[in-house]
Amino acid sequence: MSVATQDTAIRTGRVVRTLIYLVLLLFALFYMLPLYVMVVNSVKPLDEITGGGMMNLPQVLTFEPWVKAWSAAQIGVEPTGLSPYFWNSIKMVVPAVAISTVLGALNGYVLTKWRFKYDTILFGLMLFACFIPFQIVLIPMARMLGMMGMAGSTSGLVLVHVVYGIGFTTLYFRNYYAVFPTELVRAAQIDGAGFFQIFWRILLPSSGPIAVVSIIWQFTNIWNDFLFGASFAGADSQPMTVALNNLVQASHGVKEYNVHFAGAILAALPTLLVYIVAGRYFVRGLMAGSVKG
């Protein structure tokens, strides 16, 4: 015997439904097209591309463009490939993400659990930092880095990205901690826990979702940044994005499109990976602050 349940789905005819799925499928295909072009052309010999037929599948499958983009392509003076710049990016992104996330968490903790006079104004000003366009700060930032002796170095880039990221990370953590029960902090105070003990032992262990949001956001932004990298990096600290530009924009010799495609995919791979690994926490974390559980 089956139990009758109320059908609450919106009723649509079969024709309408087919049409909807067809349109959705078309959109999806259209959206996937650039990725298809990149992947397909990165595994073709160059003459297949120059001979026309960018949309065709490769007749001869080759991974040579990938190897060349990674380790042999002419970028700047030396034919080093993208690999040293990849490590430059890693050396810049990891500390910048870690520092800005921890500082954002600390800021959020102070702004919600250790309220002081004008704290909302201070938070408003920090929020304002999210809306400052990159271009405005280029010259003052260059001057400051020069004065601090950090011009053209990875640590200088880390500093720039941390400063720029704090606004966002503070916003995330502040909103997350705003609905974190203050009674827990008070209980910990009575239990004798100090400022940092409460932070490490009580708040941080419950901050998983929002930490993931902060890390994904910061990682994507810093990894993909081109302007700061192009402006403040020295020859030996240029990040991946700048190197990719140099590879593609090189004005001498033959344009090796297949190598360019492979390089572009290599440059996009880490952010793609972060999304695949932690993506589902991203949405969960974004929602976490908004609805009281």
Place this chain on the structure above:
Amino acid sequence: MGFLDIDNTTKSYGAVEVLHKIDISVEEGEFLVLVGPSGCGKSTLLNMIAGLEEITSGEIRIKDATMNGVHASKRNIAMVFQSYALYPNMTVGKNITFGLEMHGVPKPERDKAMNDVAKLLQIEQLLDRKPGALSGGQRQRVAMGRALVRNPDVFLFDEPLSNLDAKLRVDMRTEIKKLHQKLGTTIVYVTHDQIEAMTLSTRIAVMNGGYVQQLGTPQEIYDTPANIFVATFMGSPAMNVLPAMVAMENGKPVAQVALHDGTMTSLPFSQNNMADWTGKDILLGIRPETITDEDAADRKSSNIAHMTNRIIVTEPAGSDTFVTMTMGGKDVIARMRSDAEVKAGADFSFAVNMEKAVAFDPETETRIAP
């Protein structure tokens, strides 16, 4: 000098004073309940005792040592919060011993203390679970365990039962009272529930608008409320307060009260000092349970008045039947035996135990008799 002294203590936020000159002295082993409506300042006062809010002026002392400016963790107090405030990332055992760990107690001692408390509260089987996996009553026990394990001088409870459902609340109330009788600890307990206040406390401080309206034993508060606020706040259903005029009959002061049809009835006072109010208006306070049918009138009372009044509504509640009538132009509720033969719309003969009646000054709303 008491065990816990709250001495002339005030609290201000900017220019706004929210607590005005609070003076309470608590003896060792006492169970003091701070009761009042929302926003009366009771939780603020508790937080000041805990050290979570600063004292604007005055002094709070525990065991004769001033607590002004002393950090919450160094006052040797423990607090049970309304939401229990269990650390969600720690097991029950960790929750209970966290305070000891922060105070640098070595692990073997911590474990022993934890096991003792767990045994006392019968939560031994829960020690490895996370708070998220516990029911409301279990969380409540763990929260109490966390407070007990530190063996503090004073326990502070901030509305600990208000998150539980009605039945569990009554059970836990008994549990807390048992625990207090067994351990004899000093407790300050905040609630807005007057029944909790009456049942648990050895003394009650009724608060309203940042003032302590009355401080006394539950019996004192119930029988001789200091003013109309206390009279109507404590007791359910609330005390009936109705306008009356004092007159002299046969050399005795009586309260003249209008019945449903405007005719006056005389209710003799037990207190002779009411003679001073002859010819003046007063407010007469009568508890619902002191208005009964003739058969159920208190035989020990020396002053039973009789009146016939019309019943407007009857509300049978199983154990009692509540009867509404009009006296002095106000709705008056009487609490009758469930088998009293009452019918809406009919006239009925009531007995009023005037020994228990209270009179208030209509100007100041303070009690003038008894």
